[in-house]
Amino acid sequence: MNRISLSVMVLFAFPPASENELLIKAWPVAGPLAAAGMKQSISATFTWDGSGRGTVTTLLPDGEACSGEYACLSKRTPAFFHSEDYHNFYGGNLPQKGLQYGQALLTGACGTIIQAEFYINLRANQRFGLARDNRNNIYQFL
Secondary structure (H helix, E strand, O other): EEEEEEEOOOOOOOOOOOOEEEEEEEEEEEEEEHHHHOOEEEEEEEEEEEOOOOEEEEOOOOOEEEEEEEEEOOOOOOOOOOHHHHHHHHHHOOOOOOOOEEEEEEEEOOEEEEEEEEEEHHOOEEEEEEEEOOOOOOEEEE
């Protein structure tokens, strides 16, 4: 199985640990965590088998374990976020050509729900997305 690791917090992506791993950094951009100046990184692991879907697991800073699934989709509907959200958090127009769209949904042992959507084009080294939890936090990742 292949693995993608997602860390919530910082601005840049790590180089792949292997040809089957992609490490991504992100950070809170709105909500209580951003307002509190959260500095601790959150890591999530995406696992896939080439089918376009797989599992996601993470451990939040408060120790809550979250898990769920992600899927690459052929359309961007229904979306968790709107174009205005991407414009607000990324500024300007986003690249569209060659991007694969996907969504993830995770639930936590203490009731946290995280919805994420992402765009990725590994050939052009493009990846970005937004995530939202049920505690009114929004995360941006690159």
